[in-house]
Amino acid sequence: MMIKELEVKDLHTVAEWLYRMNEQDHHYVAWLASDPNEIFEQIWTLTQFHEPLAYVAWDQNEIIGFLGILPFFEEKLCRLLGPFSSSSHEQVIEGLWDKASLTIQLHFNFVKVACFESNTQLVDFAERHSFDLYNVEKTLAVHKSMYEPSTQKSESIVNIQHEDLPGLDRLHPDAAYYTTGEMLKLSKEHGNHLWGYQTDGDIAGYIYFETIIPDYEGEICFVNVKSGERGTGIGSALIEHALQYAFHALNLDVVTISVRVQNEDAENLYKYYGFRDVNTIHAYQKEIQKQPLRNTFH
Numbered sequence: 001m002m003i004k005e006l007e008v009k010d011l012h013t014v015a016e017w018l019y020r021m022n023e024q025d026h027h028y029v030a031w032l033a034s035d036p037n038e039i040f041e042q043i044w045t046l047t048q049f050h051e052p053l054a055y056v057a058w059d060q061n062e063i064i065g066f067l068g069i070l071p072f073f074e075e076k077l078c079r080l081l082g083p084f085s086s087s088s089h090e091q092v093i094e095g096l097w098d099k100a101s102l103t104i105q106l107h108f109n110f111v112k113v114a115c116f117e118s119n120t121q122l123v124d125f126a127e128r129h130s131f132d133l134y135n136v137e138k139t140l141a142v143h144k145s146m147y148e149p150s151t152q153k154s155e156s157i158v159n160i161q162h163e164d165l166p167g168l169d170r171l172h173p174d175a176a177y178y179t180t181g182e183m184l185k186l187s188k189e190h191g192n193h194l195w196g197y198q199t200d201g202d203i204a205g206y207i208y209f210e211t212i213i214p215d216y217e218g219e220i221c222f223v224n225v226k227s228g229e230r231g232t233g234i235g236s237a238l239i240e241h242a243l244q245y246a247f248h249a250l251n252l253d254v255v256t257i258s259v260r261v262q263n264e265d266a267e268n269l270y271k272y273y274g275f276r277d278v279n280t281i282h283a284y285q286k287e288i289q290k291q292p293l294r295n296t297f298h
Helices: 009-021 036-044 089-107 120-126 160-171 180-186 236-249 264-272
Strands: 003-004 056-059 062-072 077-085 110-116 131-141 158-159 194-201 202-213 217-226 254-260 278-285
Touching: 003 089, 009 036, 009 062, 009 077, 036 062, 036 217, 056 089, 062 120, 062 217, 077 089, 077 120, 089 120, 110 120, 120 278, 131 217, 131 264, 158 236, 160 180, 160 202, 180 194, 202 236, 217 236, 236 264, 254 264
Parallel strands: 077 110, 217 254
Antiparallel strands: 003 056, 056 062, 062 077, 110 278, 131 254, 131 278, 158 194, 194 202, 202 217
C-alpha cells in the first residue's frame, strides 16, 4: 500500500471511485457531493491549498482508500470526507489518518465526521480515536408517488432576501453546517430555495431546500420556527410548500429530510407528509489537543 497526496491528474479517477463508494450505505460519509462532477469539483478545490488536504491510498494502480479534509480555516474547524477504504480496512484508514492528522494538528481545533450507522468501519475509527458522538439523526424520505398535496396555499410564504438576514439569524441554529449567509448564497443556485413564513413583517419560520440530484432527488436541509409560534401550523405550511415545489415545479421523484432521534414531534410531523425512515446518521467531533512545539535550541 502507498498513500500519496491527491494529484490533479488523478481527479477524475478518484471522483468516480468516491461516487461508487458513497453510493453504498456501508461506506457512506456525509458532506461528500452526490454527483460525480460535483465530487470532482469538491476534491479539486482541496488541491488548490498550500497545505495537503486530501490523500489517496493505492495498491499498485488501484485505489483502496481516500481521506479529504474540508477546511473552515476562520472557524479553525474541518470536516472529514472519509476515511474511505475498500480493503484492509483498519490498516488503510489508520494510514490515511496518520497523514491527515499532521495538517489537522497544525490548523484546526475541531474535526468532525458523519456517516450512516451501517458504516461500521468509520464508526469504529471514530471510537478508536475518542471522537465524541454529538448527534444522531434519522434520514427520512418521501416519494412523489406517496405524496398527497393539500389544496390550501399560504400567502405568508416569501422568498428570503438579504434584508431578512437579521430575522433569519435569530431562528437559525448556531452550530448548523451552513450559516445564514451561506444558505442565502446557495439559494440563488438552480434548484435551491430559501423560503420564509412572514407574520407582521417578521420572519417567524423558514425552510431551506436543495436539489441534490437534478430531476430526481432533493433535500429539506433546515426547517425552523420561532419558539413562540411552534404548533401554529407554520412548519406544516413551509413543508407543504417545499414538497409541492419539489414534486411539481422541479419534477423530482424523492425528497429527504433529517431529524434528531429525540425530536419525536418533528418526526411525527414529517411522517404525516409520507416521510419514512431510510437511514440513521451518526455525527462525531473531536477537539484537537495541540502538541507543544519542541525547542531545538540549547
